Amino acid sequence: MRVKVGGEQRDVRTLWREKSTIRLIDQRILPHTFEITSLKDHRETAAAIRDMVMRGAGAIGVAAGYGMAQAALEAKDLSLNEFEAYFDAAAERLRKTRPTAANLFHAIERCLDAAKGVSVSDRVEAVVAEADAIAEEDLAASKRMGEYGNSLIEDGACILTHCNAGALAFIDYGTALSPIRSAHKQGKRVHVYVDETRPRCQGARLTAWEMEQEGIPYSLIVDNAAGYFMRKGEVDLVIVGADRVAANGDVANKIGTYEKAVVAKENGIPFYVAAPRMTFDLKCEKGDDVEIEERDHDEVRKMWGVDEKGNAMRILISEEKANVRNPAFDVTPSKYVTAFITEEGILEPPFKESIRKAFA
Numbered sequence: 001m002r003v004k005v006g007g008e009q010r011d012v013r014t015l016w017r018e019k020s021t022i023r024l025i026d027q028r029i030l031p032h033t034f035e036i037t038s039l040k041d042h043r044e045t046a047a048a049i050r051d052m053v054m055r056g057a058g059a060i061g062v063a064a065g066y067g068m069a070q071a072a073l074e075a076k077d078l079s080l081n082e083f084e085a086y087f088d089a090a091a092e093r094l095r096k097t098r099p100t101a102a103n104l105f106h107a108i109e110r111c112l113d114a115a116k117g118v119s120v121s122d123r124v125e126a127v128v129a130e131a132d133a134i135a136e137e138d139l140a141a142s143k144r145m146g147e148y149g150n151s152l153i154e155d156g157a158c159i160l161t162h163c164n165a166g167a168l169a170f171i172d173y174g175t176a177l178s179p180i181r182s183a184h185k186q187g188k189r190v191h192v193y194v195d196e197t198r199p200r201c202q203g204a205r206l207t208a209w210e211m212e213q214e215g216i217p218y219s220l221i222v223d224n225a226a227g228y229f230m231r232k233g234e235v236d237l238v239i240v241g242a243d244r245v246a247a248n249g250d251v252a253n254k255i256g257t258y259e260k261a262v263v264a265k266e267n268g269i270p271f272y273v274a275a276p277r278m279t280f281d282l283k284c285e286k287g288d289d290v291e292i293e294e295r296d297h298d299e300v301r302k303m304w305g306v307d308e309k310g311n312a313m314r315i316l317i318s319e320e321k322a323n324v325r326n327p328a329f330d331v332t333p334s335k336y337v338t339a340f341i342t343e344e345g346i347l348e349p350p351f352k353e354s355i356r357k358a359f360a
């Protein structure tokens, strides 16, 4: 993605590998501060996934793959048995970071499968190559989703999106925002309604920032306003990303997605989910089988921001000990999904068949 840093335009990925170090944009401090940070070993990478230094299904999948590459490099001088024990423990550590996004688990499994060579050095080489391949495949997939998804966007379209399924949620381009980027680049006039997406405000902090960087017209709205604009006829289509898509087409995505989908259907508005192969979990039969992450309750009680002098601060907005529930994701039954935008094309209902045909 192209970003403006200190008055200069610069092309940057969300995260990348430099030997055994991962370099990445620190998403916890955007949009107020743009900073590239480093993760030196797989333990730091696991902590960064858990603490959401980077987030979004695609980005955490790539990070998990790179974390496996780091673990392999850390163990390169061990005996074969020691290597296996170290590598399996690293996989377990990375698996425990965030439970919902399928990409993370697929990436770890792919790296475990790659580590099958006879010698430790063969295994290290294969795992590093696999982690790099995951990143490059994700990049290619997001570009293709942009091209396929662009065909669904007419000149003058108003598009609602939830959370951040953009370049920051991937390593570039994104899923839901990739078609919007393509349409804009092609000269179509688009307007994006950006849900703020409480509690962590990925819409307000990250999607709005991406729209600013690209010069794509948008309006930031509170989550509760989406229904208002849909009912008024001001939204032509909804595009969201996904953290896990079950074999029957049920979609786990950021909390609040379900409500948007129901209101879209009620108002006859197409509801598209943009997701690559790595987000589909064919072993998961239905959405209710997806583990939904429950996050820290202070995410609901408090908000982050900067004061008028630009100093970062976190403020309490409720009773200090207010009783809280904080599921990070919800499940949208497939009947509310008009189609999936994937790197293999647009998948239409019946989803059991179209998903199996594209990805089995």
Ligand code: RUB
Pocket: 055, 056, 057, 058, 059, 101, 162, 163, 164, 165, 166, 169, 170, 174, 175, 176, 202, 240, 241, 242, 243, 253, 254, 255, 275, 279, 328
């Ligand atoms: C992110 C989120 C995104 C999906 C899609 O949640 O719900 O919509 O991950 O991402 P969080 P992608 O910020 O809690 O990780 O576009 O990468 O598939």
